[in-house]
Amino acid sequence: MKKIFKIGMLVILAGAVVWTFWFLWQKSRPKVKKYEIEAVKSGNIEKRTVATGKVEPRNEILIKPQMSGIIAEVYKEAGDVVKAGDVIAKIKVIPDMVSLNSAESRVTRAQIAFDQSKKNYERDNKLYNDKVISREEFEKTQLQYNSDKEELRTAKDNLSLTRDGVSSDKTQLSNTLVRSTINGTILDVPVKVGNSVIQSNNFNDGTTIATVANMSDMLFVGKLDETEVGKIKVGMPMDITIGALQDQKLTAKLEYVSPKGTEENGATMFQMKAAVKVPKDVFIRAGYSANAEIILTKLDQVITIPESCIEFAGDTAFVYVLKTKDPQTFKKKQVKIGLSDGIKIEVKSGLSSKDSIRGSEILEKKPEPKKEDKK
Secondary structure (H helix, E strand, O other), X not given: OHHHHHHHHHHHXXXXXXXXXXXHHHHHOOOOOEEEEEEOEEEEEEEEEEEEEEEEEOOEEEEOOOOOEEEEEEOOOOOOEEOOOOEEEEEEOOOOHHHHHHHHHHHHHHHHHHHHHHHHHHHXXXXXXXXXXXXHHHHHHHHHHHHHHHHHHHHHHHHHHHHHOOOOOOOOOOOOEEEOOOOEEEEEOOOOOOOEEOOOOOOOOOXXXXXXXXXXXXXXXXXXXXXXXXXXXXXXXXXXXXOOEEEEEEEEEEEEEOOOOEXXXXXXXEEEEEEEEOOOOOOOOOOEEEEEEEEEEEEXXXXXXXXXXXXXXXXXXXXXXXXXXXXXXXXXXEEEEEEEOOOEEEEEEOOOOOOEEEEEEEOOOOOOOOOOOOO
């Protein structure tokens, strides 16, 4: 019995030694690496840069009152479309008491003078018809009557202007009515009924009643880093992507690049402006955040490969051209590269569109541990 046990132990020991040698032999064998195969393609390649900014109307017009007072009525609100001449608000004039008292006194004096002239006119008119007085005397009386009548009308208009800010015969042209000066959309009405407003003068810009802009004439206003600004020039096309309109990509043309930079967070930034082409069926709100992709360089129908396939030795670029598929064998080949967009790169020489090259290594997936069934 002991002899059988010894023989069994020796067999187990021998098997363990053989398995150990086999395992070490397997570990010492070189692993065969497999790579993805990338085709050399002929296509277009573009070098782009991205500027961040927002979309704004080209001109925002501030509508200000032509006289001081209190807002009596507001007829429009933000978002309303207006035409030049449309009334936005009405101002109630708060008269100066000294001026008001002077205007009332003028009306009183003018009324007294007119009443007397009217009596004289009616009397002399009768005498003239009866041929008691001459035509010359009657015309003098008539002239004084007409003059006093006009003075009374002027005094009443002056009183109306001082008290209400409007005369009886020029109601539609009154300065109390604040009107839009352009065709456009109202962006903001910062005043409410009861607010005091003042007119623009040499010492004050005046109160803004409304902001109006033409929303069909929009600009992209953004900033570019100094490393990119030297590569752009006026007239360059660009694509505008608006954050609030993800499914819309608008076109624009660069109109302005600031000649002076400003420092922001340690970097020098330059302002740029581009005219945005807005389709009729798209409504853009002022202040939308947007990104502008500017095409710096574009090449058509050139040989391109993924940039990740290139290896560098100093200033020289190499790729590995596929020789056989199974097993995979490659030949190292020098290439001359050109324009890159960060993903694809142009190959000027060394490859043709019929070649295939080595890509990234294919890593073996480790089997996931089996999850035990929960009872």
